[in-house]
Amino acid sequence: MSTEGGCPPAVVATSAAAARSLRLPPPGFHPPQPRRRAAAIKGAHCLPFRSPFAKGPWEGVRLCSSRGGSSLAPSRGRDGRAPRRLWARCTAAPLCGGSLLWWRDAGAAALVMGGAYSLVLCFDVLTQRDLIDPCNDEGCMSSSRCRNIEEGKLKVDVSDPPGIHLIVKRGGQKLSRKIVHVLSGILFMSSWPIFSSSIEARFFAALAPFVNCLRLTVYGLSLVTDEGLIKSVTREGKPEELLRGPLYYVLVLMFCVLVFWRDSPVGVTALAMMSGGDGIADIMGRKFGAARLPYNNRKSWVGSICMFTFGFFVSMGMLYYFASLGYFDLDGLESAKKVALISLTATLVESLPFTDVLDDNISVPLSSMLMGSLLFG
Numbered sequence: 001m002s003t004e005g006g007c008p009p010a011v012v013a014t015s016a017a018a019a020r021s022l023r024l025p026p027p028g029f030h031p032p033q034p035r036r037r038a039a040a041i042k043g044a045h046c047l048p049f050r051s052p053f054a055k056g057p058w059e060g061v062r063l064c065s066s067r068g069g070s071s072l073a074p075s076r077g078r079d080g081r082a083p084r085r086l087w088a089r090c091t092a093a094p095l096c097g098g099s100l101l102w103w104r105d106a107g108a109a110a111l112v113m114g115g116a117y118s119l120v121l122c123f124d125v126l127t128q129r130d131l132i133d134p135c136n137d138e139g140c141m142s143s144s145r146c147r148n149i150e151e152g153k154l155k156v157d158v159s160d161p162p163g164i165h166l167i168v169k170r171g172g173q174k175l176s177r178k179i180v181h182v183l184s185g186i187l188f189m190s191s192w193p194i195f196s197s198s199i200e201a202r203f204f205a206a207l208a209p210f211v212n213c214l215r216l217t218v219y220g221l222s223l224v225t226d227e228g229l230i231k232s233v234t235r236e237g238k239p240e241e242l243l244r245g246p247l248y249y250v251l252v253l254m255f256c257v258l259v260f261w262r263d264s265p266v267g268v269t270a271l272a273m274m275s276g277g278d279g280i281a282d283i284m285g286r287k288f289g290a291a292r293l294p295y296n297n298r299k300s301w302v303g304s305i306c307m308f309t310f311g312f313f314v315s316m317g318m319l320y321y322f323a324s325l326g327y328f329d330l331d332g333l334e335s336a337k338k339v340a341l342i343s344l345t346a347t348l349v350e351s352l353p354f355t356d357v358l359d360d361n362i363s364v365p366l367s368s369m370l371m372g373s374l375l376f377g
């Protein structure tokens, strides 16, 4: 934990003799401090510090000037003054603010990891309770019908979407997978403000994608099995699928959080394109994408239009969210033009027939990051 620039270390008089030699008041002696003096001490030790990484909404309410200093405003008594014990502890111990931040970041990381686990679990339960239907590229069928066919109680007939028997056989759950794809990125970004403004915060935030990365690797290599995870995030119910799209996805989350964090629009737009844009393009394209693109039979006009539109609006929404919390400045129309260009680039890249060579979860964020770095600098 960093304590640079923190409050000066407390000199503790351990005995009356030591106190005398240091010309300090004896232990236990607390001379009354006039308000102006208290304010001067406060000014000397605890000027609000502006770290190059700290752009949070809590800027300027910090007690101590360390990067790892407390970001909590002191709770005030009825007379409007900060309680002396808390204040004394903070000015006396350079580590106290840092450890407060550490606990806050550790709590936030635990909350996000819990959220990630619950999200996947929730979609597993929804699929099992027939609330999300299994789909393939040609359509969807009700989960209960799917299960009856799977259990041999019913047979696939002509009214079922073509090729649905493959889905039934392999337990494909494309819709739940795509909803998890859309929500993970958006909810993950939305959680960033709960982390502190210390420089270590991004590493705590990266814990959730890191843990999920390990989880996907362990289950993808079939070292352990977790049917819920496999059903919620794979296309055909095969464990090795976890090592492709989902693994790339969490690696991109980790990369963006560590490299760009919430201080830069570049990472935010790249994640919005990957989660919002690409995810919704897929859902809508499968449902309404009869008219295919002339140069790629696997992608449709509807899918690409949705990719552009949702990529744009999700990015703008996330940018406004972070700008309104004070992480960066946003100049309305200029930013909208830049985001439109990024969306267009990501949409074009996503529509190219390269999916088999380079997964969309890599090509879309990568092209958005390149374009974003050029435009946002």
Ligand SMILES: Nc1ccn([C@@H]2O[C@H](COP(=O)(O)OP(=O)(O)OP(=O)(O)O)[C@@H](O)[C@H]2O)c(=O)n1
Binding pocket: 137, 174, 235, 245, 281, 282, 283, 284, 285, 286, 289, 298, 299, 300, 301, 302, 303, 304, 307, 350, 351, 355, 360
């Ligand atoms: N611009 C787009 C993107 C996707 N789709 C629809 O979404 C499906 C999945 O697209 P894609 O992500 O490229 O396929 P895969 O990578 O094979 O699927 P997944 O993302 O589920 O791994 C396509 O078959 C298509 O029906 C579309 O119509 N238009």
Ligand SMILES: C/C(=C\CO)CCC[C@H](C)CCC[C@H](C)CCCC(C)C
Binding pocket: 112, 115, 116, 119, 120, 177, 178, 180, 181, 183, 184, 185, 187, 188, 191, 208, 209, 212, 232, 233, 234, 245, 246, 249, 250, 253, 361
């Ligand atoms: C199905 C996916 C990609 C395929 O294109 C996405 C897989 C998602 C992961 C298994 C779960 C990722 C969770 C995030 C790291 C954190 C989400 C936090 C939030 C608060 C819910």
